[in-house]
Amino acid sequence: MTTSSNLNDQLNQYIKEYREDGVFLDANVLLLLLISEFDATFIGGKRLEKYTVLDAQLLRGFTGEFSRILTSAPILTEVSNLVGNMLSGRKKREFFDQMLPIFDSTNSASICHCSVHGIKLVPETFSRLGFTDASIISIALDKHFLLTDDLDLYLDAQNKGISAINFTHMREAADLL
Amino acid sequence: MSQITLKDAVARAKSHLFDLYADDSPDQLALEEIEHVDEGGKSQWAVTFGFKRKRDISVVQPSNNSVLDLMRVQPKEIEHRVYKTILIDAGTGDFVKMDMRRVS
Numbered sequence: 001m002t003t004s005s006n007l008n009d010q011l012n013q014y015i016k017e018y019r020e021d022g023v024f025l026d027a028n029v030l031l032l033l034l035i036s037e038f039d040a041t042f043i044g045g046k047r048l049e050k051y052t053v054l055d056a057q058l059l060r061g062f063t064g065e066f067s068r069i070l071t072s073a074p075i076l077t078e079v080s081n082l083v084g085n086m087l088s089g090r091k092k093r094e095f096f097d098q099m100l101p102i103f104d105s106t107n108s109a110s111i112c113h114c115s116v117h118g119i120k121l122v123p124e125t126f127s128r129l130g131f132t133d134a135s136i137i138s139i140a141l142d143k144h145f146l147l148t149d150d151l152d153l154y155l156d157a158q159n160k161g162i163s164a165i166n167f168t169h170m171r172e173a174a175d176l177l
Numbered sequence: 178m179s180q181i182t183l184k185d186a187v188a189r190a191k192s193h194l195f196d197l198y199a200d201d202s203p204d205q206l207a208l209e210e211i212e213h214v215d216e217g218g219k220s221q222w223a224v225t226f227g228f229k230r231k232r233d234i235s236v237v238q239p240s241n242n243s244v245l246d247l248m249r250v251q252p253k254e255i256e257h258r259v260y261k262t263i264l265i266d267a268g269t270g271d272f273v274k275m276d277m278r279r280v281s
Contacts, residue, residue: 049213050183050222151210151225151260155280172208177187 018145022068027078190224190263203228
């Protein structure tokens with residue numbers, strides 16, 4: 001548990017420490033970021049019920065402090081599936097056209113695909129949280145900073161000494177909840 | 178049907194939590210997770226809080242065997258963080274139930 005001022009100190013510390021390496025976003029948070037860039041009117045709707053435009057602004061402001069976003073194939077698969085469930089027709093095509101560089105495996109300066117090839121999953125995490133979260137933990141163990149709003153993933157990361165922030169803590173500290 | 182705001186749902190959930198733990202007030206309370214769920218066709222907010230509680234873990238009855246008494250765990254309190262999920266009806270704002278959120 002962190003108080004508001006503790007959280008602020010922690011965020012500043014992580015920005016300083018991981019600015020160059022980047023911030024690793026889990027699927028929900030990455031979805032919010034991408035949809036806010038695509039069309040913010042979808043925030044608060046299907047699959048994004050729990051967020052508002054202000055949450056997206058908070059997220060954009062924070063992730064903007066880092067040189068790049070870290071992601072992985074399992075996370076992008078989840079995001080792609082979620083988008084497939086929330087958008088349809090022309091909007092869906094427009095989203096994927098616009099976001100192709102994010103999903104494309106060619107790394108750009110602002111996005112880095114962390115490979116899951118050769119990673120070793122933690123058996124206990126895999127059996128409890130499944131492949132995507134277990135792969136996030138294994139990648140983040142390689143000294144990456146994780147931002148998530150999934151409590152189970154956050155606690156598992158904390159227990160393993162991974163630098164991680166619960167986005168819900170940020171939203172509450174920013175008086176958005 | 179009109180929906181309550183998420184912020185309102187969180188406030189209601191927090192109020193219910195304090196009511197339910199009126200005799201053992203939650204310490205170091207934090208909002209940990211929010212999910213929107215549909216259960217039985219009903220739209221609900223699942224609001225999870227984490228907090229610390231003190232819990233008695235054992236009560237030792239003295240025996241006539243001093244060696245056995247030494248081996249027994251003495252009564253003590255352990256502080257531990259617990260996670261509780263409060264479900265709030267997204268339409269009416271009514272309290273639905275509280276679940277223990279199991280984490281490891």
